[in-house]
Amino acid sequence: MGDFVRITTEAGIATIRLQRPPMNALNGQVQDEIGAAAAQAGADPDVRAVILYGGEKVFAAGADIKEMAEASHARIMEFGAGIQNAFKVVARIPKPVIAAITGYALGGGLELALCADFRVLGEKARVGQPEILLGVIPGGGGTQRLPRLIGPAKAKDLVFSGRFMDAAEALRIGLADQVVPDAEVYEAARKMAAQYVGGAPLALRAAKQAIDEGLELDLDAGLEIERLHFTGLFGTEDQAAGMRSFLEKGPGKATFTGR
Numbered sequence: 001m002g003d004f005v006r007i008t009t010e011a012g013i014a015t016i017r018l019q020r021p022p023m024n025a026l027n028g029q030v031q032d033e034i035g036a037a038a039a040q041a042g043a044d045p046d047v048r049a050v051i052l053y054g055g056e057k058v059f060a061a062g063a064d065i066k067e068m069a070e071a072s073h074a075r076i077m078e079f080g081a082g083i084q085n086a087f088k089v090v091a092r093i094p095k096p097v098i099a100a101i102t103g104y105a106l107g108g109g110l111e112l113a114l115c116a117d118f119r120v121l122g123e124k125a126r127v128g129q130p131e132i133l134l135g136v137i138p139g140g141g142g143t144q145r146l147p148r149l150i151g152p153a154k155a156k157d158l159v160f161s162g163r164f165m166d167a168a169e170a171l172r173i174g175l176a177d178q179v180v181p182d183a184e185v186y187e188a189a190r191k192m193a194a195q196y197v198g199g200a201p202l203a204l205r206a207a208k209q210a211i212d213e214g215l216e217l218d219l220d221a222g223l224e225i226e227r228l229h230f231t232g233l234f235g236t237e238d239q240a241a242g243m244r245s246f247l248e249k250g251p252g253k254a255t256f257t258g259r
Helices: 027-042 065-069 072-092 108-114 130-134 142-150 152-161 166-174 182-197 203-212 218-233 239-251
Strands: 005-010 013-018 049-053 099-103 102-106 119-123 126-128 165-167 177-181
Touching: 005 027, 005 108, 013 027, 013 108, 013 177, 027 049, 065 072, 072 108, 099 182, 102 108, 108 142, 108 177, 108 182, 119 166, 119 182, 126 166, 130 152, 142 152, 166 177, 177 182, 203 218, 203 239, 218 239
Parallel strands: 013 049, 049 099, 099 119, 102 126, 119 177
Antiparallel strands: 005 013, 126 165
16 A cells, blocks of 8 residues: 555455546656556455446546656656656456546546546546647657547547546547446446356456457467467366356356456
8 A cells, every 4th residue: 555545445345546646747756656556456356346436536537647747757757657657558458447537637647547448427527538639649648549539539539638528538449338316426437346256266357368368369369369378267166167157047047256
């Protein structure tokens, strides 16, 4: 647990909570703590799903502009590597990850949310990549993860304009997966996460890796990744238990141990 990021686990769901008032600005220390929390959640066998949460008022309003404005070029090189490395750890958590977004998710805040598998937004949430308004471009994955999610034209609109997008539009273009009243964001994310807690963790890990890795490859290479993951799961206790339970009790009644 760090100064600005803490992780708590309840009923198989880990919550990675940003706590750097007032706007959860992502300075270097926050980035390091996010990466450490993500690694901890990913390695903990008791964690079956993860929620990224900034609190009731704001998710994260972006990088610490004061820190960047005063930094040397060498420091910015370190900063760019640091934010990408931390966010890679989040993106590679081998479990379902949900970003619960209230208030602003801007710049690095949106880039963090893009590392999740799903995004739940409050009705008054605003998201965007406003770096162009500062004379720079996104540096934490916005030019890469955003077009992979919503398509290049819509991503270019957000990156080129720097405009803020409301929750309704985010839902319409696939940037949000669910929009709920602001006060219900965290509980909606927990409800979404809970549906994965009883699932087969090794199969969920394989499914996530197959999809994410396959998106970067041609179809034949992606299919080969799928085949290897599929056949590899037949060496697990979960596969044996799942198929035995299906034959004896029907679907959806197996208990999985992650072995």
